[in-house]
Amino acid sequence: MHSQISWSTWALLISLCCSAQAAAPRGVDLAALEGWDIVVSEEAIPSETYAAEEFQHYVATATGRTLPIVKSVDRPDRHVFVGPGKLMRDSKLGFTVDGFGPEDLRIVIRDENIVIAGGRPRGTLYGVYTFLEDYLGVRFLTADHTHVPPVGAWRVVGPVDRVYHPPLKMRWSYYGEINRNPAFAARLRVNTVGDDPKLGGKSRQRLINHSFARQIPSAKYGKEHPEYYCLRDGKRLAQVRSDTYDNEPCLTNPDVLRIVTDAVLEQIKGNPRAANVSVSQNDNAKYCQCPDCAAIDQREGTPMGSLLTFVNAVADAVAKQHPDVMVGTLSYWYSRKPPKTIRPRPNVQIQLCSIECCLIHPINDPSCPRNVEFCRDMQGWGKLCDHIFIWNYNTNFHNYLLPCPNLRVIEPNIRHFVANNAKGIFMQAAGNAIGAELSELRSYLMSRLLWNPTLSGAQLIDEFLDLHYGRSAGPIRQFINQVHDKAQASGRHHNCFGRLADYGLDESDARAGLDAFAKALALAETDVIRSRVEKASVCAYRAALEPIWHADGKPLQPDMAKKMRPVAKRFFELCDKHRIDRHREHQGDVSAARRRLKKAFGLTEDDTF
Numbered sequence: 001m002h003s004q005i006s007w008s009t010w011a012l013l014i015s016l017c018c019s020a021q022a023a024a025p026r027g028v029d030l031a032a033l034e035g036w037d038i039v040v041s042e043e044a045i046p047s048e049t050y051a052a053e054e055f056q057h058y059v060a061t062a063t064g065r066t067l068p069i070v071k072s073v074d075r076p077d078r079h080v081f082v083g084p085g086k087l088m089r090d091s092k093l094g095f096t097v098d099g100f101g102p103e104d105l106r107i108v109i110r111d112e113n114i115v116i117a118g119g120r121p122r123g124t125l126y127g128v129y130t131f132l133e134d135y136l137g138v139r140f141l142t143a144d145h146t147h148v149p150p151v152g153a154w155r156v157v158g159p160v161d162r163v164y165h166p167p168l169k170m171r172w173s174y175y176g177e178i179n180r181n182p183a184f185a186a187r188l189r190v191n192t193v194g195d196d197p198k199l200g201g202k203s204r205q206r207l208i209n210h211s212f213a214r215q216i217p218s219a220k221y222g223k224e225h226p227e228y229y230c231l232r233d234g235k236r237l238a239q240v241r242s243d244t245y246d247n248e249p250c251l252t253n254p255d256v257l258r259i260v261t262d263a264v265l266e267q268i269k270g271n272p273r274a275a276n277v278s279v280s281q282n283d284n285a286k287y288c289q290c291p292d293c294a295a296i297d298q299r300e301g302t303p304m305g306s307l308l309t310f311v312n313a314v315a316d317a318v319a320k321q322h323p324d325v326m327v328g329t330l331s332y333w334y335s336r337k338p339p340k341t342i343r344p345r346p347n348v349q350i351q352l353c354s355i356e357c358c359l360i361h362p363i364n365d366p367s368c369p370r371n372v373e374f375c376r377d378m379q380g381w382g383k384l385c386d387h388i389f390i391w392n393y394n395t396n397f398h399n400y401l402l403p404c405p406n407l408r409v410i411e412p413n414i415r416h417f418v419a420n421n422a423k424g425i426f427m428q429a430a431g432n433a434i435g436a437e438l439s440e441l442r443s444y445l446m447s448r449l450l451w452n453p454t455l456s457g458a459q460l461i462d463e464f465l466d467l468h469y470g471r472s473a474g475p476i477r478q479f480i481n482q483v484h485d486k487a488q489a490s491g492r493h494h495n496c497f498g499r500l501a502d503y504g505l506d507e508s509d510a511r512a513g514l515d516a517f518a519k520a521l522a523l524a525e526t527d528v529i530r531s532r533v534e535k536a537s538v539c540a541y542r543a544a545l546e547p548i549w550h551a552d553g554k555p556l557q558p559d560m561a562k563k564m565r566p567v568a569k570r571f572f573e574l575c576d577k578h579r580i581d582r583h584r585e586h587q588g589d590v591s592a593a594r595r596r597l598k599k600a601f602g603l604t605e606d607d608t609f
Contacts, residue, residue, distance in 0.1 A: 041085025
């Protein structure tokens with residue numbers, strides 16, 4: 001039997017459905033922001049005010065509508081609240097940021113309101129950049145190229161209630177393009193460049209680096225106290241050209257401990273905002289082999305034994321006066337292996353360095369012998385220390401401009417470090433130069449992954465190539481793939497110092513690169529893209545010059561000189577045009593390389609190629 005439903009019952013059901021729909025949170029149409037404003041607190045710090053200005057600028061670019069920035073409200077909706085404050089807390093979507101870390105953020109989008117707020121000093125600013133990327137599709141590609149797609153006729157986002165806690169305290173993609181452009185670094189959420197308050201300043205976590213050379217310089221103490229310095233082959237290395245590269249202190253000498261501790265305490269006094277201080281080896285392998293140091297190292301199975309004993313003693317002194325300051329030391333080269341019995345003090349940080357590791361294979365590739373050893377050491381340190389940081393190497397330090405087949409390992413490497421509880425990552429590359437091989441792509445890729453390691457490296461590479469090079473992306477992508485495929489197929493395992501052949505590459509790859517970039521230039525749609533392609537092509541020209549790059553001024557054979565002269569001419573023209581002045585970290589002046597090659601070609605200083 002079928003029952004009849006009365007009109008009154010239908011009306012009640014319809015009313016209930018409408019009420020439920022009305023009560024359900026609704027998203028926001030970013031194409032319909034007419035009458036909206038951006039609300040900033042009267043108590044906003046500089047980075048929060050700047051965050052509102054950045055939001056205003058990029059939303060105006062995407063929508064054609066400039067939202068006013070206000071500090072008061074007279075209605076319950078159509079507001080974008082940027083930053084914490086009473087007005088935001090009292091709004092329909094209000095919340096407190098109490099307990100938020102300096103970069104923690106929350107984004108709420110619903111019911112005709114948007115809130116972006118975070119911890120101080122960078123949480124709100126980074127929240128705005130996260131909103132622009134994830135909900136407007138903005139891409140901060142280079143310092144002078146931001147991709148802002150038009151919002152279109154309809155773009156509903158939300159409802160959203162999203163909290164993000166960055167997994168890394170310190171993030172540094174170390175390229176000149178980042179280091180020389182603090183505003184761009186902030187947009188990519190690199191938190192180690194620039195002190196400008198409007199950019200949120202730097203992370204209080206400083207890079208752990210070589211320090212003994214300045215803390216106990218031999219120029220000051222070496223003549224009167226040779227016993228302060230390492231014993232090697234029966235001789236104290238107290239009179240050297242460079243402490244950084246030529247000696248280490250004797251770490252069991254009590255006067256050395258006193259001098260270094262005093263220097264560390266004085267450094268903390270002069271840098272009260274720093275969260276950590278370095279107590280770390282110089283950049284060489286001449287650790288002390290005196291009987292006392294050697295006895296500790298032999299017992300612990302690693303020269304890190306005497307070093308960590310020393311660092312722990314300094315850390316104890318620091319803890320008494322500055323309990324909130326950490327003491328960091330490098331686990332680098334001879335000190336990478338963790339000790340058998342000594343544990344770092346609770347206020348000691350270990351910065352693990354991967355200089356020996358293979359660039360061709362992911363750090364956690366079980367078939368790569370170089371990387372297996374590193375992972376074993378990292379796991380060992382993970383059992384001893386809760387404060388692990390990473391110093392990873394991401395360019396060819398033999399020559400910044402050569403093709404370097406490691407783009408595919410950047411994502412898995414960062415993910416592995418984060419999965420193994422790294423608290424910060426320094427991705428060392430061509431930090432003292434611009435125009436290194438694909439440096440703009442690399443700095444974008446690294447920065448995005450350091451902020452969010454769950455992103456796809458392959459997708460980020462494709463995204464950058466397509467947006468930055470347009471139709472020219474195809475041949476460039478083809479060249480990148482060829483270089484990486486060939487290096488992987490070579491069976492080689494090589495670190496961050498090498499010639500082209502060390503990565504399984506040869507002259508045929510250079511020719512393929514020149515052909516690929518010629519095709520890319522022919523496809524360039526504008527002069528701007530053509531210039532970008534030219535800059536990227538420098539790596540192919542440098543690869544083509546590999547047979548003569550190390551000529552050291554010796555005269556070239558006539559056939560080789562005839563073949564290479566137009567290549568050299570174009571290479572140096574491109575370096576001049578794109579202000580590429582360095583090809584390596586030390587003694588890498590491009591102008592010096594030009595003079596050397598001119599001599600090999602039999603040219604004078606005044607001659608052109």
